[in-house]
Amino acid sequence: MDRITPAQRSANMARVRGKDTGPEMVVRRLVHRMGYRYRLHRKNLPGKPDLVLPRHKLVIFVHGCFWHRHAGCSRSTMPQTRADFWEAKFAATVERDRAQIAALKIAGWRVQVIWECDLRDLGRLEKSIRHAVEGMPDALRYSPAEAGA
Structure with missing residues (x-):
């Protein structure tokens, strides 16, 4: 049973952002501090x-x-509520991520995927980003198995 009303749930979900999220801002600051310059959300890329x-x-x-x-x-x-809805939604998200990564490759x-939980160790994350920029393999790089393949 949900502990909040549908209206409260809707208000919570409306606040979930797609861009400029907290984790994204941490990564941006780290990449900039490392001396790399970047562009944001290029619409011409998958x-x-x-x-x-x-x-x-x-x-x-x-x-x-x-x-x-x-x-x-x-x-x-x-x-815990509406499990069928969430399973379908998450499956579509994972499949969309895979398709976009494949198209980019x-x-x-x-392509480097940084997971929200990777932000717990910024030293390791910095090393991972540096390796990705230099084209070196790294443990934090994306693999289809991580996405529940």
């Missing part, structure tokens, strides 16, 4: 990546663990 580093042919997505279903993460919980872009 998925409108959160950060685009054109000089390095790298795009960065900052994914919320809940919304994008970070496999094995404690933040990737399932709502086909277009010659390198």
Whole structure:
């Protein structure tokens, strides 16, 4: 049973942002402090990546663990009400993410997905970003298995 009314739930969900989220702002500040320059939400790229580093042919997505279903993460919980609705919604999100990443790779872009929970260790995240910019493999890079493949 839901503890809040449908109107309260609707108001909460209306406040969920798609751009300029807290985690995205942390990543932006970190990338800028590292000396890399980027563009935001380029509409001409699949998925409108959160950060685009054109000089390095790298795009960065900052994914919320809940919304994008970070496999094995404690933040990737399932709502208790309307389970069928949420399962379909999450499955569509994961599939859309995969399709966008595949399209970016086909277009010659390198893709890094940063999960919300990765922000707990900014030193490790900085290393991961540096490796992605330099084209080195790294443990925090996206893999389809992470998205619940």
